[in-house]
Amino acid sequence: MKVLQIVETAYRATTEEQDDTVIWISHAMRGASAELGVLLTGNAVNYVAGEQDGSGLMLGAWRQTQPPAPAQDLAALMRKDVPVYCVREDLAERGLMECKLLEGIVLMSRNQLPRLFGEYDQVWRW
Amino acid sequence: MATKHTLTFVLMDAPFESARTTTAFRLLHAALDRGYDVNVFAYEGAVALSFAKQAQHPNAVHGRDVAQEDHPLSKNWIAALMAHARTRGADLKWVNCGLCVDERGVGEAIEGARRGSPADCWKMAQQSTATLVIPTK
Numbered sequence: 001m002k003v004l005q006i007v008e009t010a011y012r013a014t015t016e017e018q019d020d021t022v023i024w025i026s027h028a029m030r031g032a033s034a035e036l037g038v039l040l041t042g043n044a045v046n047y048v049a050g051e052q053d054g055s056g057l058m059l060g061a062w063r064q065t066q067p068p069a070p071a072q073d074l075a076a077l078m079r080k081d082v083p084v085y086c087v088r089e090d091l092a093e094r095g096l097m098e099c100k101l102l103e104g105i106v107l108m109s110r111n112q113l114p115r116l117f118g119e120y121d122q123v124w125r126w
Numbered sequence: 127m128a129t130k131h132t133l134t135f136v137l138m139d140a141p142f143e144s145a146r147t148t149t150a151f152r153l154l155h156a157a158l159d160r161g162y163d164v165n166v167f168a169y170e171g172a173v174a175l176s177f178a179k180q181a182q183h184p185n186a187v188h189g190r191d192v193a194q195e196d197h198p199l200s201k202n203w204i205a206a207l208m209a210h211a212r213t214r215g216a217d218l219k220w221v222n223c224g225l226c227v228d229e230r231g232v233g234e235a236i237e238g239a240r241r242g243s244p245a246d247c248w249k250m251a252q253q254s255t256a257t258l259v260i261p262t263k
Contacts, residue, residue: 060209066194
């Protein structure tokens with residue numbers, strides 16, 4: 001069974017979890033041989049901005065030692081043969097087409113999404 | 127002589143669910159940094175922020191053990207801010223809604239966090255320069 005994971009909510013507790021929880025569970029399920037794809041839509045397209053830096057959080061004397069790195073986590077997911085798609089129009093609306101995008105991301109127009117959905121047995125919208 | 131300000135924050139989000147939690151804690155830090163006294167009323171899911179039994183875990187996806195992962199825990203953030211308050215001559219009061227605590231079974235809070243009621247929230251707000259509610263969505 002092939003499942004497409006749609007991620008729309010961005011940075012949902014990523015600082016606390018040091019991960020995007022849906023990207024994380026995709027890694028974990030891939031480790032259990034799941035056949036997956038990931039589609040980034042809405043604000044989650046910001047994850048493909050390759051030069052983002054989530055480090056530096058400090059609260060009192062507490063320092064975060066392992067800040068979230070969603071772009072690197074997506075890159076690692078692609079190295080595990082999980083394709084990562086990103087909606088081109090959502091990138092453009094946010095002015096992100098000009099920034100350095102994560103290598104290997106597949107940009108798709110919204111009108112291509114029905115065909116993409118058809119390539120998967122199930123679509124899970126998180 | 128400058129007036130000592132007190133700010134009250136009402137939090138609703140449970141830990142590990144929303145970026146609003148991190149933002150709220152950064153606001154608390156900024157206020158304490160300026161020497162303001164700060165009250166927090168934790169309502170609904172936010173009562174778990176101070177739950178003493180929160181525990182770190184390894185992250186197999188990142189290939190890190192418990193120590194390397196050094197997973198953030200909101201109870202530690204609260205403790206760090208309470209310590210920070212003391213260094214800044216400020217006071218951080220943390221009050222959990224008691225009924226919300228009971229519903230969730232998170233009665234074991236860290237030292238310095240106490241059980242209270244909406245009446246405490248109202249009293250803190252009355253005694254504050256300003257109150258900011260950061261609701262859940």
